[in-house]
Amino acid sequence: MQPRIEPDSTTGTIDIEQIRQDFPALHQQVRDKPLTYLDNAATSQKPKQVIEALSRYYSYQNSNIHRGVYYLSEQATAAYEAARVKAQRFLNAANPAEVVFVRGTTEAINLVASSYGRLVLQPGDEVVISAMEHHSNIVPWQLLCESVGANLRVAPIDTSGMLIIPEYEKLLGPRVKIVALVHVSNSLGTINDVRRLVGLAKEQSAVVLIDGAQAAPHMPIDVQDIGCDFYTVSGHKMYGPTGIGVLYGRIELLETMPPYQGGGEMIRSVTFEKTTYAPPPAKFEAGTPHIAGAIGMGVAIDYLEQLGWDFVHEQERVLLEYALERLATVPGLQIIGSAESRASVISFTVDGIHAHDIGTIVDQEGVAIRTGHHCTQPIMDFFGVPATARASFAFYNTVEEVDTLTKALMEAREVFGR
């Protein structure tokens, strides 16, 4: 069967080979084969602009921030705070004080659950999540509900991997204080209409957190338009460093919330009798932060904005369509999740071959895909599969790499005598 989409790696005026030159990790041999990196939903590769920014920081700017009166510290502080403003612009937050640097989405959600959750939740109150959440948007709420005697309610999904909105609406009763939903599912690729989902939750005056870890690499984010109270992103999934991420929080909420961790940086004054806290975001940034990481994340944001969302969107759309079409040619392959609106993430199973075996065999061809439950065990249970294989594409992937994956999957079938 001939592919409907021409295997042409160029989109518009941007040359994909030129873009790939920015990513050193893509140009290496693994197991004597060129690396085909299709695990971008786990973590993306980094452009040299980001890598060089980290090196430059440690080589020439390294100093602690917000306390030195000397030149180097002033430079580092300015770079760190400039990164905050970049993140503010990236999320379209109203105020840079609404941008809290954290380790990543996991820490951001734990921060909200521990600080805001414990502040407002009473026994018998409810927290609503969806059935397609990552474990990081399940477990912190479970811990919170257990400790305060609240109830965790789960909005179901249908077999296409989309949230069943009428069921979600039914859960939104007067006891619901917090709603926490994923923007883009990491295992199904489903893009939720978060603006609408937030609107429905707001009718019950619930506070809403959106887990944007998988959305930020694929689409522009506007927290004011979405209308959420909290939004979380991880730097490493959007071409930035690991160990850095952002919690966006509405300033009115951040101001009322107690600190998450105590220490330096987050105080106004300390005596043994009484400590007063700095205003947000410093209140939530105890200790020396990941300064280099924040600067690197700022450079990743610059990089994405220079590429432009039109390019990212078009390139990923072509890859997704082509991959869906090519994978359908592999006998016995089933794609898990078929939401109308989806990101460039494809989970699949192959009859008679466990995902883990698929992962090992395609790895011999240099193809890196994720296999397992993708930290979404409830989704695996829902679809009745122990595990899936997952290919996730970034703008720097090519249709030729889709062909390499398809060929490797055919070889897996051959090894298994299928």
Place this chain on the structure above:
Amino acid sequence: MEMRDLYQQVILDHNRSPRNFREIEDADHVAHGDNPLCGDKIKVYVKLNGDVIEDVSFHGSGCAISQSSASLMTIAVMGKSIAEAEQLFHRFHGMVTADADQPARRKELGKLAAFAGVREFPARVKCANLAWHTLHAALCEHAEPVSTE
């Protein structure tokens, strides 16, 4: 490393039609094992006659390596004493972990030697070991489920 060195015919065969894949209703010992990274789950049943493994079986789901390893394990330890089974586990474990393999002793492992290729795939060693760890737990009467993590 060729894929067929890892996925040998005997492994594919036992994956497709696992032996002793059943419950033992009057088992003396039952243990659960799981590999949280890949979602492999296994339950091992043992019926003893004194010190001897009179019957052994398993149930569960997982990759070809974990399923075939469980199947071949049940055959290898059937009718053996607990001490002999533990010794086999020890040798098997040594073979699939790169640092303790003694090729000269693989003969003693019989068909289990098919898993020698696993040592080249560090991420898959726990798949091969899962059934054995679970059997070990069953024989030791561990109350907690076994985890490879």
